[in-house]
Amino acid sequence: MIDSFNRNAERMPLIRMRAITKVFHTDEIETHALSGVHCDIERGEFVSISGPSGCGKSTLLAILGLLDTPTSGEYFLNGRSVAEIRPDERATIRNREIGFIFQSFNLIGDLNVYQNVELPLTYRPGLSREARRKAVIEALERVGMAHRLTHYPSQLSGGQQQRVAVARALAGNPSILLADEPTGNLDSRNGEAVMELLRKLHAEGATICMVTHDARYADFAERRVQIFDGRILFEDHARPVLAPELAPAM
Secondary structure (H helix, E strand, C coil), rough: CHHHHHHHHHHHCEEEEEEEEEEECCCCCEEEEEEEEEEECCCCEEEEEEECCCCCHHHHHHHHHHCCCCCEEEEEEECCCCCCCCHHHHHHHHHHEEEECCCCCCCCCCCEEEEEHHHHHHCCCCCHHHHHHHHHHHHHHHHCHHHHCCCCCHHHHHHHHHHHHHHHHHHCCCEEEEEEEECCCHHHHHHHHHHHHHHHHHHHCCCEEEEECCCHCCCCCCCEEECCCCEEEEEEEECCCCCCCCCCCC
């Protein structure tokens, strides 16, 4: 039975969404945030979702990340119907399957770099302290921040904080990284540096889905999806963006 499930999961895309709708009700107002969205994301893809403010990008990302549920439609994650996942399972699946990268970094000011990256791993039963340490160090090395283990967020630049946030998302070896406007709080130079980091992680095999309102950064992905008024207008494969000349430190 388990082997059959695994084979089915391997045949399906990592993410499959069919006719996803999301309707919000406020007093007597009905807002259709998403209207019949169909989307597949294959393992190893780098997909950008772009569009103007209020078009449904963040709502779609919240559903992808199991932070919200659709009003109707089907969503399969790793071959499993999300509708069949019990509410008490969702947090566990988010912790194991999904790495989140937020616009505001969401680092805890009272914890140093090492502790911030380790924190999600402490909620995984059976993971030893040594295993957590290995995962944290490896993740920080991948983003070039292993030399800042004992620094606190206030001692880091915005670009460095976002690198730590990426390491935190990576440490648990998730199936997919979900990035919500990861350059939104950065200047253009640091924003491009973070995008170069995401492209490097994708080249190493990471599956990434990123929401952005900036067309420059959408082009870093291998596939672009554009949303307007809750519907996918078009999707295509982007032309490769030439790597900018960047200083090594951020």
